[in-house]
Structure formats: C-alpha cells, structure tokens
Amino acid sequence: MHTIIKPRRGLAQLDLAEVWEYRELLGYLAWRDIVVRYKQTSIGILWAFIRPFLTMVIFTVVFGRIAKLPSEGVPYAVFTFIALLPWQFFATAFAETAMSVVGNGYMITKIYFPRLILPLASIAVGIVDFMVSFVILLLIMIWYRTPVSVHAWALPLFFLLCVVFTIGLGLFTAALYVRYRDMRHLIPFLTQFGLYVSPVAYSTTSVSPKWRFLFSLNPMTAVIDGFRWSLLGTTPLYVPGIIAGTATSIVLLVVALYYFKATERIFADVM
Amino acid sequence: MNEAVIGQGIGKTYRLGEQGTAYTLLRERIFETAKAVFRKRDAAPSREPFWALKDVSFSIGHAEVVGLVGKNGAGKSTLLKILSRITEPTEGRIDLYGRVSSLLEVGIGFHPELSGRDNIFLNGAILGMSRNEIRRKFDEIVEFAEIAKFLDTPVKRYSSGMYVRLAFAVAAHLEPDILIVDEVLAVGDSAFQQKCLGKMRDIRAEGRTVIVVSHNMATVSSLCQKVIWLANGQVKAAGDAQDIIRKYLSEGVENDFVWTPRHGILSAFEYRSVSVASADPASSEGFPANAAIDVFFDINIHDKFPASRIEMHLLNDNGEVLLTSTSADDTGQMNHEWALGPQRFRCRIPPNLLMPGRYFVTITEPYGGHYIPRENVLTFTVTEEGSVAARDQRQGKIAPLLQWTKNKA
Numbered sequence: 001m002h003t004i005i006k007p008r009r010g011l012a013q014l015d016l017a018e019v020w021e022y023r024e025l026l027g028y029l030a031w032r033d034i035v036v037r038y039k040q041t042s043i044g045i046l047w048a049f050i051r052p053f054l055t056m057v058i059f060t061v062v063f064g065r066i067a068k069l070p071s072e073g074v075p076y077a078v079f080t081f082i083a084l085l086p087w088q089f090f091a092t093a094f095a096e097t098a099m100s101v102v103g104n105g106y107m108i109t110k111i112y113f114p115r116l117i118l119p120l121a122s123i124a125v126g127i128v129d130f131m132v133s134f135v136i137l138l139l140i141m142i143w144y145r146t147p148v149s150v151h152a153w154a155l156p157l158f159f160l161l162c163v164v165f166t167i168g169l170g171l172f173t174a175a176l177y178v179r180y181r182d183m184r185h186l187i188p189f190l191t192q193f194g195l196y197v198s199p200v201a202y203s204t205t206s207v208s209p210k211w212r213f214l215f216s217l218n219p220m221t222a223v224i225d226g227f228r229w230s231l232l233g234t235t236p237l238y239v240p241g242i243i244a245g246t247a248t249s250i251v252l253l254v255v256a257l258y259y260f261k262a263t264e265r266i267f268a269d270v271m
Numbered sequence: 272m273n274e275a276v277i278g279q280g281i282g283k284t285y286r287l288g289e290q291g292t293a294y295t296l297l298r299e300r301i302f303e304t305a306k307a308v309f310r311k312r313d314a315a316p317s318r319e320p321f322w323a324l325k326d327v328s329f330s331i332g333h334a335e336v337v338g339l340v341g342k343n344g345a346g347k348s349t350l351l352k353i354l355s356r357i358t359e360p361t362e363g364r365i366d367l368y369g370r371v372s373s374l375l376e377v378g379i380g381f382h383p384e385l386s387g388r389d390n391i392f393l394n395g396a397i398l399g400m401s402r403n404e405i406r407r408k409f410d411e412i413v414e415f416a417e418i419a420k421f422l423d424t425p426v427k428r429y430s431s432g433m434y435v436r437l438a439f440a441v442a443a444h445l446e447p448d449i450l451i452v453d454e455v456l457a458v459g460d461s462a463f464q465q466k467c468l469g470k471m472r473d474i475r476a477e478g479r480t481v482i483v484v485s486h487n488m489a490t491v492s493s494l495c496q497k498v499i500w501l502a503n504g505q506v507k508a509a510g511d512a513q514d515i516i517r518k519y520l521s522e523g524v525e526n527d528f529v530w531t532p533r534h535g536i537l538s539a540f541e542y543r544s545v546s547v548a549s550a551d552p553a554s555s556e557g558f559p560a561n562a563a564i565d566v567f568f569d570i571n572i573h574d575k576f577p578a579s580r581i582e583m584h585l586l587n588d589n590g591e592v593l594l595t596s597t598s599a600d601d602t603g604q605m606n607h608e609w610a611l612g613p614q615r616f617r618c619r620i621p622p623n624l625l626m627p628g629r630y631f632v633t634i635t636e637p638y639g640g641h642y643i644p645r646e647n648v649l650t651f652t653v654t655e656e657g658s659v660a661a662r663d664q665r666q667g668k669i670a671p672l673l674q675w676t677k678n679k680a
Contacts, residue, residue: 001448005356005365028396032382032389039384110375111397112356181641268358269285 012261018114026117030124033096037125048132052088056081056140063201072203072234075144082231083200083224085133086162090220091191093126093163097170098187102177105271115264116257119174123167130159141231149233158226161246165219168253175256175263178270199224204235216241219249274368275449275480276331276354281363283324283349323349324504327363331497334478338491338512340519341501343527343647347484350501351375354451354482369448369480372399376453378438383427387418387437390426394441408444415466416440443470449480468494486631486647487588492516530648538638539574543613545634547649550622560670561622561657566632566649568598568616578606579637581616586631586647593630593668623672627655 019026038045056077063069064076071079100118101108108115141148177183198220199207207215215221216238222245228235324346331337341347352358354365355373380397381390391412395405405412413419416437418429426434471494474481485491491498491512498515500508508515529546546569551562558564568581580599584592598616599607632649635642655661660670 001368001370003356003367003371005353005360005367007360007362024402025396028393029380032380032385032393035389036382036384107379107397109352109357110379111373113397113399265359268352 008265012258012264014257014261015114019116019120022114022117025113026121029117029121033121033125034128045132048129049136052081052084052129052133053136055084055088059084059201069202070206072205072228072232074146074232074234078141078144078146078232079203079228080201081137081140082227083198085130085137086159086223086227087195087198087200087220088133089126089130089159090162090166090194090223092129093123093166094170094173094191095187096122096125097167098173098177098183100170101174101267102181102271109268109271115267116171116260119167119171119260122170123163126166127163137231146232149229149231151230151233153230154226155230158223158230161219161226161249162223164253165223165245165249168249168256170256171260172252172256175260178263178267194218194220203228204238204241212238213240213244216244217248219245219252221245273332274330274366275333275335276329276368276482277366278327278329279364281324281327281350281353281360281365282322283346283353283358284320284322284361322504324353324360327501327504327506329499329506329509331480331482333368333480334475335497336475336481336483336495338495338498339482339484339501340488340491340498340515341507343650344530345501346504347501348453348646349504351451351453351482351484367449370446371449371451372445372447373451374398374442374445374453375451377442378434381426381434381438384425386423386425387413387416387429388422390437391441394438398442398445400445412440412444415443439467443467447479450474450482452481452483486650488516488520527648527650530645532645536573537636537643539572539576540579540609540637541571541573542634542636542645543569543571545569545632545648547632547651550619557652557654559656560625560627560653560659560661561672563622564620564625564651564653566618566620568618568634569613570616571613572609572611574611576609576637578608579642580606581637582635582642583618584633585620586633587626587668588629590631591668593625623657623659624669625653626660626668626670627653627658629653 038047041047043050059080060077063080064071069076097119100122101115104118107113107118173183173187177187195201197215197218204212204215204221204225222242225235225238226242229237327346327350339347339350349358351373352375353360354367355371355375357373357375378390378394380393382393385393391409392402392405396402400408413422416433416439418433418437421429421433426437429437468490471481471483475494481494483491483494495512497510498512498519499506500515500519508518528548529544531544532542544567546567548565548567549558549562550565551559566583570581580597582595582597585594585596586592596618598618599605629650629652631647632651633644633646634648635644658670659665659672660667
C-alpha cells in the first residue's frame, strides 16, 4: 500500500470510492446515532411514534377544525399526516446532518476518515423515524378507511427526491457551520420557515397559479405533492413543479458535495 | 524499497484572517469585507503567513522506531497531524509505504451510553479495522483490557481506569505497518503503563515502523532507535536516539516560560503572550517549591467581546489535570465582561503546593461561546528547594504545606 500526502490543488475531488471503502464505519456511526438517540430517553423508541402522531393531532385541530383549511376531500388528519411524513424526515435529518461535522469535531481533529461519512450517517436517524411514521400512517389510513391510490408505486421515487434534497442542503450547511457558527441560530429558523412555504398544512391547489412555479422551486413542494398524489391520488401532478424541484435538488447536491470537499481540508484547522 | 516514510520539503502555514482558515462569525466576515473596501490599505492588520512547519524533510526506514521531540510549538503536533492525514500540508510531499494507523488519542468515538462490547466495534471501525478483523481479535482485546465481566455495561459506568484500559486495548490490537502515536502511553495506572510499554516493544519486535511523539525522554530513549528533533518548525537534528536526546537535554529546553501565539489573531480577543515566573528568583532548572508561581496572561481586547473567561489547566508529568482555574472564578459567575485594550491577568499559584516535578499549562482561547484549547503552552519545573516532599519520599499528587496545631487536651 502506498499513500501519498500532498496539498490538493484545483477543483476538489469527490473520492466517493473512498466513502465506499469506509462503509462499515458509516454503518457503525449511523447505528450509534440511532441507538443513542433512543437509549437516553426513558420511553425510548416510543418517541418515534408519539412525535409525528401528536403533530398530526395538533395540525388537525388547528388547521382542519379551527381554520377549516380544505383537504382535497380526504380526512384532514390523513391529508396532513402524509405531508408530515416527508416533512419530519427533512426537518430531523437536515438538523442532524447540518450539526454532524461540528458535533463530531473531536473526531475530526484526532483521526482521519472520509469526512463525508459524518453527514451521511446522520441521515440514517431520519430514515428510522420515517419508517416508524410510515407504519402509523398506514394505521391511520385503515382507521379512516382511505383507499390507497394506484400511484403508490411512485412513492419511493418521491422519497428519494426528499433524501437527495435533504443531503444536499445538509451537506452544504454542515460545511458552512464549521466556518460560521451563526448557523446554529439559522438552522432552526430555516426549518420553521420551510414549514410555512411547504404545503404541509394546506394544499398546493390553494396557491395562486401566478406563484405556482416559484413555489415549486422548493423541492419539498414536489415531494409533498408527490406523496399526496402517490397515496391519495387527489392532488393532480404538476409536472413543471416536479421537474423544477428535482433539478433544484440535484444542482444543490452537486454544489454541496463540491463545497463540502473543498472546505473539508480546513475542518481540522478550525475546530 | 527500504524506506517506510519519506517526507520532502513539508511546509504548513496557517494564514489566519484569510479566506478559508479560521472560522468566523458571519457578521464579522461581512463587516470585514465592508471595512476592507472603505478603509485605506495601511489600516488593514498585517496578514503575514505563519509557517508552523517549513521545509521539513526526513526518511524513516522499515521497522524503525522513531521519536519526534521538540519544545511546545516546535511543530510536532502539526507534523503528526499531517502524517495522520488529519490536516493537509501547504507544500511538500510525504510517501508512506504500508498500512498506516494513527493514535493521537485512545477511545475516539467511544460513546458513554453504549456497552463495552459495542464500543469495541465502533472504535475498531474508526481506527480502520474491518468487522471480521475486530471479531477475530475480540477475545484478545477483552482479555487485555481486563473488563470481561463488564462487557455489556455501558461505559459511562466504568471507572476511568477501566475506560482507558478498554480504549488502549482496541488500539493495541491494530496491525498497521506504520504506527503513528502521540503521548497516549502516559495513561492509566503504572501497572497498565508497563503493559502498554511492553505492547509497544512487541510492536517493534514484529517489525513495524513506529513514529512516536513524546515529552518523556525516558520513554523515548527506551523505545526509539532514532530521534527527529524539531525546533521552530524545522528539523534541528536527526539521528541516533541517545545522541540527540543528550543534545536536546543539554540545551535546557525542558522549560517553556513564555508562549506567544503563532497562529495570528482569531477574533477581538487576542493572547499577546502567556508566561510563567516565580515570585522568587528562579534557577535555570526551575522554581523553588516554597515560592509562589505566577502565570501572566497578556491579552488585548480589540473590540467589544462577549462575556467569557480565560481558562488555565495545570497538568503534571503524567498528563493528569491537577487543577483548573479561570479568570471568572472570583466573580461568582461563569463568565465576566471584558474591558477594551491591552491588559494583564495574573493567576497566582500559592507557594508550598506543588510536588517537585515538571508541569504543563494548557489554556483555552475564548471564541464566541466556544473555547479553543491551546495545549501545553508553558512548561516549568518545580525544584525540591523548600519542598516538604524533599525530606522524604512521600506520596500524593500535590505536596501542600498544611497547618498543624497542637493543643493540650
């Protein structure tokens, strides 16, 4: 084995093959995050059920009952829970990913491994929560006797879009956070702001057509619409929106990967 | 190929204040950019690059055990971090032939909530072992660490001794061709330290190449055949271990009474220098035990700076933290406000407190609600002069002169 250490010049290299070599470490770190997250609390894994369920109840009472927002003819609880599924994944995984590098700073200053592993491992916690929430969704749909749409096959594709967007934004923020500690205040704010500009509590059909395309630049709009279309078949698919959201996510992921790799070499110097 | 490691013209610079070096607050970046636009050029602070390492070249043969010595700030840790691929050199090139493992600390990634068993796998993976490799060595690791009974207990319930033993045990079962070690050996009780030194000798006997950084010349001379001596970021001498150690010790370089940061100004808080002095005249060897020792912090507050504090840790030769003291201690608060301008803080360590021996001072630099450690910035020796411990071989980590009174009952 021959290792050469020298300054990197020019455009950052992605070295994704190296991440693959370290896949076991990625697995262990993901598993550590998941185990620790639920071990420290007294009711453990139950939180994964309670959090999305209570959020759904609050949304249903506030937006469905009190504000009486339209829900495309399905029970409001089902309507909002389907959107909360990808939204909560995004909110959890984005926060974990964004914090992952600074949070593991002591490891970065003490040992070498492909730094990309840290944000990637953080996504895993969100995926576990997502699976749990998905089971609850099925139970709620059975309770309300909501038929599942024939478009259900497309659901994994929209989830993939959600993951790509989350990783992209998370990577970018994680690298920025190493240099600008202000991010700590910005991250919760971004998540909260995102909730209002994404159609979680309301339907995209209630957005004025004039603003529809601009609104669709937020990939979460495509994801949530996609989830409703796949599972309920009610929201008509707005194809330009799906394309815009997908394009935004892919561009963001590529930019974020390069930014992360370019910033990576100073991580240990500024921790 | 007989060489295991070849370094050619390695240089590392920390150009602070420039894009892409120190981390910053967004606000400061925006202000600084704005200022740079409106300000005349002469008003801008100097941005001289600081070379932590410059033109360092060396070669290390297969199965050689090489010690890296030098004063604090000589560039030892920077070189170690470059060799471990933690940070990147600014110039130069290093070729490493063989599988490399670096141990700058044991127990990296240990999580207190996880059991000893889980942590072995996690830490092994971080050190670069495959799952199969860890499985194969698992029993050996457990036996070495002497923790068989507590394998399924979360490590937060472990005593510090058990924790260190487990952490070291995983590291000791690495089988790299080239091992890079920091002073991690100075951990645990003395029986365990002996075991670790024994393990190091085994590693040497197995024909592996080892690069070890140590402050402890006794360790270096017993383990290493070759020594590289770094001074001011350059190789001052390299060669036969005993030779170099003799020269190194004869220069009286064991003490570092003054530290001036070489990393440039990070924020509105600046350490201009940190120094240590005895209240009584000190000899060249050190400070008398019965004199007070003053640590001075000369700082400059350039701008409004959030309430925080100066922190100082006093460590003994074994790397144990004897005490921590902060500039906010007498305020009754966690932090204190800062006045603007240059100022001096003094921390007085009372006389008749420390055991004769060598001490290190580690400080932290406040930065926006976060503290950056500056390790071992000062080194000083307390002599036996006037020490209660000079009269006998007493036990203890400190040797305070306590008050005894005598009354007829």
